[in-house]
Amino acid sequence: MPMPDTISSTISPEGSLEILSQHEVNRLHDTSRTGLHDLLRSCALAVLNSGNPTDDGLALMETYPDFDIEVLQQDRGVRLKLTNAPAEAFVDGKMIRGIREHLSSVLRDIVYVYNEIQTHQRFDLNTGEGTTNAVFHILRKAGTLKAGRDPSLVVCWGGHSISREEYDYTKAVGYHLGLRELDICTGCGPGAMKGPMKGANVAHAKQRRAQGRYLGVSEPGIIAAEAPNPIVNELVVMPDIEKRLEAFVRLGHGIIIFPGGVGTAEEILYLLGILLHPDNADMELPVILTGPADSADYFKRIDEFLVYTLGESVRRLYRIIVDDPIEVARTMRKEIDAVTEYRRARQDAFYFNWRLTVAMDFQSPFEATHEAMAGLALHREQPVHELAANLRRAFSGIVAGNVKEKGIRRIEAHGPFRLQAEPELMTRLDELLTSFVGQGRMKLAGDYVPCYTLG
Numbered sequence: 001m002p003m004p005d006t007i008s009s010t011i012s013p014e015g016s017l018e019i020l021s022q023h024e025v026n027r028l029h030d031t032s033r034t035g036l037h038d039l040l041r042s043c044a045l046a047v048l049n050s051g052n053p054t055d056d057g058l059a060l061m062e063t064y065p066d067f068d069i070e071v072l073q074q075d076r077g078v079r080l081k082l083t084n085a086p087a088e089a090f091v092d093g094k095m096i097r098g099i100r101e102h103l104s105s106v107l108r109d110i111v112y113v114y115n116e117i118q119t120h121q122r123f124d125l126n127t128g129e130g131t132t133n134a135v136f137h138i139l140r141k142a143g144t145l146k147a148g149r150d151p152s153l154v155v156c157w158g159g160h161s162i163s164r165e166e167y168d169y170t171k172a173v174g175y176h177l178g179l180r181e182l183d184i185c186t187g188c189g190p191g192a193m194k195g196p197m198k199g200a201n202v203a204h205a206k207q208r209r210a211q212g213r214y215l216g217v218s219e220p221g222i223i224a225a226e227a228p229n230p231i232v233n234e235l236v237v238m239p240d241i242e243k244r245l246e247a248f249v250r251l252g253h254g255i256i257i258f259p260g261g262v263g264t265a266e267e268i269l270y271l272l273g274i275l276l277h278p279d280n281a282d283m284e285l286p287v288i289l290t291g292p293a294d295s296a297d298y299f300k301r302i303d304e305f306l307v308y309t310l311g312e313s314v315r316r317l318y319r320i321i322v323d324d325p326i327e328v329a330r331t332m333r334k335e336i337d338a339v340t341e342y343r344r345a346r347q348d349a350f351y352f353n354w355r356l357t358v359a360m361d362f363q364s365p366f367e368a369t370h371e372a373m374a375g376l377a378l379h380r381e382q383p384v385h386e387l388a389a390n391l392r393r394a395f396s397g398i399v400a401g402n403v404k405e406k407g408i409r410r411i412e413a414h415g416p417f418r419l420q421a422e423p424e425l426m427t428r429l430d431e432l433l434t435s436f437v438g439q440g441r442m443k444l445a446g447d448y449v450p451c452y453t454l455g
Helices: 022-029 036-048 057-063 097-118 128-141 164-179 195-206 241-251 262-275 293-310 312-317 325-346 370-374 384-403 405-414 423-438
Strands: 006-011 068-074 077-086 153-157 183-186 214-218 234-237 254-257 287-291 319-322 417-419 452-454
Touching: 022 068, 036 057, 036 068, 036 077, 036 097, 097 128, 097 234, 128 241, 153 164, 153 241, 153 262, 164 183, 164 195, 164 287, 164 293, 164 325, 183 195, 195 214, 214 241, 241 262, 254 262, 254 325, 262 287, 262 293, 262 312, 262 384, 262 423, 287 293, 287 325, 293 312, 293 319, 293 384, 293 423, 319 325, 370 384, 370 417, 384 405, 384 417, 384 452, 423 452
Parallel strands: 153 183, 153 254, 183 214, 214 234, 254 287, 287 319, 417 452
Antiparallel strands: 006 077, 068 077
């Protein structure tokens, strides 16, 4: 197999990166003590590979084994030395500006999280308050929190492996959201994360909305599977999946969910588990599940699974609208206007939802090991928001085994994860996961070999 074309170059950061101290530069070099260099290398390679379809973090690293990135401290600021970088990130030897911005965002967030969050006593990540404050400060550092703007940010979730019809539908929804001067936030990758941004971008141009926002929120373990698409003009890399998910629900004024696989199911369970918490009973946060006509069966299966596991009352938290992009956009515009009034009446911030209660079950990082997956409490003899948290962990582990380098290596070394649940729940879970496999929602390309067993 021929090696891909590469380029070696030294570039200046673009956009958000502040000047680094010599101490910070040294930490990035010192892999033995901090591991930051390996983290920066893997995230940077994913950004540089943006536009090339892959959702396998291990395969990407193996494709470019000689890639490296070095942070150079110079009198006039920081430079980034890239060795054997993907040639597609350059035009006539010059790096594409959007990719350079994303690369700078990755470096900014990795350095800030390590220095100010993970190794600093300022935030107690063992408490809910401390974790939420950490999420707030990461977003503020990235310039994501915009004061003085009315609520307009629609979070769009959905799969990176979807059909062309589903992708075109996400573009149509994004277009009609954009015509109503709404902005888009996604996981920043391909598929249902790119389509709404692409549609909104055209609509914003028609409406002459010069400050349109296309916010991408990622995390190191998933960025290779969901490398930032070219439309993203704000990128934030959160330290783990739990803080990524909390960033979505704290930032968003409404949430639209398109068809997807286990990652989308994880997001749905995270969101509904939070909204089912008694403290959030009066929360204004509109949720719409939508897709083209051919996706009706997908949403029927999701709806049935949610009602079985979380109870009939869960249906009050979302509405399903099939094959009607205009109605989706109209409904979301109306609901976000209601969110504006809700927050104004309570003197809440428009840019960060402080009132939302997120329990520690949803904040504590879940490490997908074989022992942790086997030990999940998957039964209905517990409060529904706790069951939602455990189901969310189960789906998160499957995502790790599908696309994350560390998860893939664990599966290769020890075989599939084993999930155990009460019999009827196991049957329902098996049916849902089997439908995802049958619909090709697990991987972008190639035959899917399950990273899990049920029993």
